[in-house]
Amino acid sequence: MIKTLVVEDSGLMRILITDILKSDKSISEVQTANNGFEAMQKVRSYQPDVIVTDMVMPEYDGLYLVKEVMKDSPKPIIVLSSLDRTNAQIFDALKYGAFEFVDKPKNGEGFKTNGYYPLVDLVKEAAKINVQSLITKSIRRNNLAHTFQEKLNYDIVVIGSSTGGPGAIECLLEGFPANFPVPIVIAQHMPERFIESFAVRINGYTPLNVSIPRKGQPLEPGHIYIAPGTKNIMINRSPISNTPLFSFTSRHYKEFNNPSVDCLFESVSETYKERALCVVLTGMGKDGTQGLSKIKANKGYAIVQDEKSSVVFGMPKAALDAGLVDNVVPIKEMAGFITSCLC
Template sequence: MSGKIKVLLIEDSGLMRLIISDILRTDKDIEIVDTAENGKDGVEKTLKHTPDVVVTDLVMPYYDGVYAVKHIMKQKPTPIVVLSSLGKADPIVFDALKEGAVDFIDKPKEKVISNIRDVNHVLIEAVKAAQKANVMALPKQDKTITHVHTFDTQLNYDVIAMGASTGGPGAVEKVIDKLPANLSIPVVIAQHMPERFLESFAKRLDILTPLKVKLAEKGELLTGGTVYIVPGNSNTKVGRDAFTGKITFSFTKREFREFNYPSVDCLFLSIAETYASKAIGVILTGMGKDGTEGMKAIYEAGGYTIAQDEASSVVYGMPKSALESGVIKKSVPIYDISSFIIGCL
């Protein structure tokens, strides 16, 4: 055994197969075992080679990426990273995630790539994160969605802050779907995701819940019963307005060498500073350590800290890091997190 991460690439464009293969081969830990030109070919070669990770384009003639994801996950569950064309927020990305893809990233351009270093890093790190994914932990979609959760207890907390990365969209859906219809405090979510997809993500969540779901805006007041998705092209903070004393959103520029946006730590640190013991922090599935510093701040301020457990995490990186830092009060399966939050309110 070579010990390398075996990757199968599904891409209909010969030029893009060459570009993506060359990017992946720059990492000594990755090996391209084969390529395929469409979804059907990709399924057959997945069964033949048993790769560690499948990287697939979405839009292809005859059999597309969603077909590939659906049939691979049915016949040979494998971590799958979806590539989506730059400049277009493909709504079928979320169909691919629903069928079992663990992550998606922007597809490199065929023309000269000015930010080639960033593209290389994101693609390679996505493959490495996917290789560690627990595909059996991917949240299954409920066939029937109902909203019957309500509560009448005195609120002990004033905000719920959530952070997620790889595997996060499905996990976030599971939590938000079951929050009570009469929730009177705001929910703020930092999900690592390309900026252009966040509005579609917010709209998708808005369909699942009677709560209002929207993208956070600069200077906007945090309002109860609203779920805010923070932007992906900047880091987000909350704070009290110097004149009104109301809590509003502000944004900071992306800093050099940061690759994960929006920063969970940046959001959580401001949540801790602003809400102190009145905050609930929730760290969900994802690779790396983003969120650990912020969860520590919430914990030390007297807030309540919850981490998704290992068994239900697609990638047990961010929750594990926070747990091992000793700043998590409760580790909970994804299906129980919303109920546990309700119990805290």
């Protein structure tokens, strides 16, 4: 049974979140706190399995709480945010060890998606993780050049990730050399309003250029593209020049949408065939497995993050269980491994 601590300065929101969590029988007990300072006292006395905290609170906010908890008594923390001005703080919270973040709606119905509460699933998933996987140690970004062969083995690297993905992506990208020779396209499950802040943030972790692609934009070597959160991203060849171009679709995919990893992988399988190198990083669910089956059918290459370094092993495990994976690699070795695959 899961013991949960809800940290929120709004009394109404505390009641709403508590009621939502208690609607699931596996969440046995919920206690509350008004701010980060009070929460730290509860963490020491109550020893919750999972913490759900607002980001914006007077005096002792969510970022304070994340730093203190991960330093004093590491626990999985889910951060709630409703303001654009907190976007940078959200990624700082993830850097310091927060498990995941979600948009905080104005009322209880806003927590509901397709008739159920995703927050409940997040709490249950958080209770199962190895907290040590959240405590990341940064490495220096790689400003050095690498010697690549003139003829590369692959023409594109595509990456799919969900829960735990921002930290894994930062760790991966800062290991790529400054002269990385092919485009990198990333589909990270994330609310739309956080995507731009995420792109700006990871631009500081790599010597490569980072941007959000536009419809009809061609792909450039050594450029990192972050899928927007408005529609599902695709890469198709121009009927005139045969050049790969970005496009978008409103087609709905079963596992996740806007962006869908399956959608990206499926389009890449047709556009690049055996010249595609695909990576599935940490994340809940099975997004990417369907697309990876198309990648493998066209002789592309598939890598997944290992269980030990994954915050949530769901997406990599689904691909492994389906027999679609060529190699399983720890996140700290991933950049070097991908670089060697291109040579």
